[in-house]
Amino acid sequence: MSVKEIIGKTIREEREKKGFSRESLCGGEEELTVRQLARIELGQSLPSLIKLEYIAQVLDIDLATLLAGESISIPDEYFTMKYQLFKFPTYGDEERLAKKIQMVEDIYEKYFDYLPEEELYMLELVDNTLDYRSTGKTAAAEDVFEDFFKQLFLKKYYTVNDLLLISYYALQCQDKDYDRSLLKSLEIKVLEQEISGDEYYNAEILGVLTAIAGVYLDHAEYSHIKRLSDRMHVIIAETQQHSVKPVGLVYDAKYYLYAEHDVEKAKKCYDLALLLAQNFGDPVLVSNIRMEREIDSI
Known part of the structure; x- marks a missing residue:
């Protein structure tokens, strides 16, 4: 056995x-x-x-x-691969998405038999999210992960996997009509989550805030964006995840432009976002910011 x-x-x-x-x-x-x-x-x-x-x-x-005399241990190499998986941003780039999908496949191939349910669930969430970003065709998160989705409304404190599931759900809400009261209740809970000593957890809080803000952006509900980007900036400052700051600044720019109609504030946000992205040396992020700026005619 x-x-x-x-x-x-x-x-x-x-x-x-x-x-x-x-x-x-x-x-x-x-x-x-x-x-x-x-x-x-x-x-x-x-x-x-x-x-x-x-x-x-x-x-x-x-x-x-x-x-029963057995031990549950995970090879150290797995955590190295997991760290790379979480720390590798795609920003919607097809080549990066393909590379990240391959990372997941490599982890499955090497460590499937060694991983407890939570880790396999995490990989499944990441895999489904990447697949949706690539094809837009995966089944609804609330149906695929029905049990786990129901648990979201019973919990006060979320795990990394809970945040990944909400991110996946929010990502799908960006492309379709969505249940506003349901997303709002999840948003409130996410905003109440405290910063953790777990690097993965803090990274995923930023991920889920970004995903929910993306829903409001895609549905032109700009007034809802600022509370999310404000929380992002607090987490970025306290956890030193400065590479995410340009994304928060772009959301700030969208809010100021479309909710407050303040072109000058929006321009300042774009200027700083682009400067930071260039300093980080990420050409995909720089390209995305420039594209959003052109869309907004700033």
Whole structure:
């Protein structure tokens, strides 16, 4: 039996021994959904230590009992590839998108059997998002990841994967009519998330703020953009992610131009965004800013 199967079998046996149904163990499904537990028990996915700790706490048993003498470890090389995946911006460039898609495929090929459910879920979210950016044809995020999407409205504190899912959902809202009350409720929760010591988390907060701002931009709802870009600038300053600042400045420019009709402020934002992008030496970002500036005739 594989590690996944051994741990899953042990969890099922301990749950049944304690008299818990899957539904009662998962409770409000804030930490673990019934479907996730079923996949774990069937040996289809490897639980993360966080989920194992939750299960052990509910069942009132030692974590070691659930591990059944097995260990869950991820090769260090995986985290190097994951870092590269998160830190490589595409800005919609086709070549960069293709390169990033290949990164995901390489990770799947090398580490699929070693990764717990959360990491595989993360890769699936990134893969779907990249596929949508490339083709525009993937199924709706709220349908593909139905269980996880429902959890978004039950949680107060989001994980990196929660933020990735919201980014994916917002990206799809940019190209179609969307449920304004639903997106608004997610936006409020995102704006309430605190800066973390986790570099991936902070990067993805910026990613989801950018994606939601993109919805308002594409639907010409310019007055909603500023609160998102303001939060972006706070996070950028506190986490030193200065490479994202030009993107926030472009959103500022759009807000000032179309919501406040202040051409001079919009011009200053574009000037600074372009200067920073040139200093960072990213030709794709520079090209995108120039294109947006031409669209706005500034």
